[in-house]
Amino acid sequence: MRIIEALQDLLQSPRRVVITTHHKPDADALGSSLGWAGYLRKKGHSVTVVTPSDYPKFLAWMPGNGEVLEFNARNRARAEALVANAEVIFCLDFNALSRIHDLAASVRESKAKKVMIDHHLQPEDFADLVFSDPAAAATAQLVYQLIVDLGDKALLDVPIGECLYAGVMTDTGSFRHPTTNSQVHRMAAELIELGVDTNRIHRLIFDNVSAERLRFLGYVLSKKLVVLPDYRTAYIALTGEELRRFRSQTGDTEGLVNYALSLENVVMAALIIDRSPEAIKLSLRSVGSFPVNELTRKHFEGGGHRNAAGGKTHLTLEATVEKFLGALPEYQAQLLAVS
Numbered sequence: 001m002r003i004i005e006a007l008q009d010l011l012q013s014p015r016r017v018v019i020t021t022h023h024k025p026d027a028d029a030l031g032s033s034l035g036w037a038g039y040l041r042k043k044g045h046s047v048t049v050v051t052p053s054d055y056p057k058f059l060a061w062m063p064g065n066g067e068v069l070e071f072n073a074r075n076r077a078r079a080e081a082l083v084a085n086a087e088v089i090f091c092l093d094f095n096a097l098s099r100i101h102d103l104a105a106s107v108r109e110s111k112a113k114k115v116m117i118d119h120h121l122q123p124e125d126f127a128d129l130v131f132s133d134p135a136a137a138a139t140a141q142l143v144y145q146l147i148v149d150l151g152d153k154a155l156l157d158v159p160i161g162e163c164l165y166a167g168v169m170t171d172t173g174s175f176r177h178p179t180t181n182s183q184v185h186r187m188a189a190e191l192i193e194l195g196v197d198t199n200r201i202h203r204l205i206f207d208n209v210s211a212e213r214l215r216f217l218g219y220v221l222s223k224k225l226v227v228l229p230d231y232r233t234a235y236i237a238l239t240g241e242e243l244r245r246f247r248s249q250t251g252d253t254e255g256l257v258n259y260a261l262s263l264e265n266v267v268m269a270a271l272i273i274d275r276s277p278e279a280i281k282l283s284l285r286s287v288g289s290f291p292v293n294e295l296t297r298k299h300f301e302g303g304g305h306r307n308a309a310g311g312k313t314h315l316t317l318e319a320t321v322e323k324f325l326g327a328l329p330e331y332q333a334q335l336l337a338v339s
Helices: 003-010 027-042 076-085 097-109 139-149 158-171 182-194 198-206 211-224 240-245 256-261 292-299 317-337
Strands: 016-021 046-051 088-092 113-118 129-132 225-228 233-238 268-274 280-286 308-313
Touching (some): 003 113, 003 129, 003 139, 016 027, 027 046, 027 139, 027 158, 113 139, 139 158, 139 182, 158 198, 182 198, 211 225, 211 233, 211 256, 233 256, 233 317, 268 317, 280 292, 280 317, 292 308, 292 317, 308 317
Parallel strands (some): 016 046, 016 088, 113 129, 233 268
Antiparallel strands (some): 225 233, 268 280, 280 308
């Protein structure tokens, strides 16, 4: 059965719905979740968005944010009860239950129908229905397309549109990544015609930083940026002590890797952060044909998109950097060949 017909059957009468997304949600994760939640509420469903962690303050403007339930020690029992009693659980912007960390067990054990809406490669087989398209620019784009394909374009409004536009704008790097095709621009144009103030959304996300974050950025670029011309690579490695020194908050490291990638003649950039005791986290970006998802999958328990991927280790920060540097000779020819 096609996903549209299956969703129509599943949602033909009011349901108890939970929407969740990946740990440390970004604008696409939260925007697609809140946009989908706004649509489902218009259809008469009882909807709660449950995030597996906190998320950046610069996303708190999104319509519906005040009703999001964060899965933490204070809300754990309530969140678990909602998941257990849900009839449908939508899993947005992630393709493996490990991406929702401590919430995974509750979702796995719930008797609810599980629906994945996602654009990452190699989705795991845990959902009853899967709407997955790795060619899509963002999960928010898929949510928009689902609403249209379900015949409910008339239900789109400015609050829903603001959430979806934020997701597409950020996951396309402000419409500059290779996934930015004519469909993405048509979606953006239709949201503008709907009344979405795109300039306001850009300012709320990108021009809304604290003084501490700006000083942190200056420190990172002046003291921590390492450039490796022989590999057309740049990287930044940050210790836990450095994060604490600048009182780093959730979201403060977002986008740092893109500064390294913006350097002349650099085609791959890495941000390596000590998130102990959880893990050492890596965020890789590339341009052109170089597949950072293959590198992270092979060496760092990760994956993602060709030009944007993540990974982790349980080594020390120093050992992780050494492992990253040790992998570069394997890819030197590919990195040098990127045009």
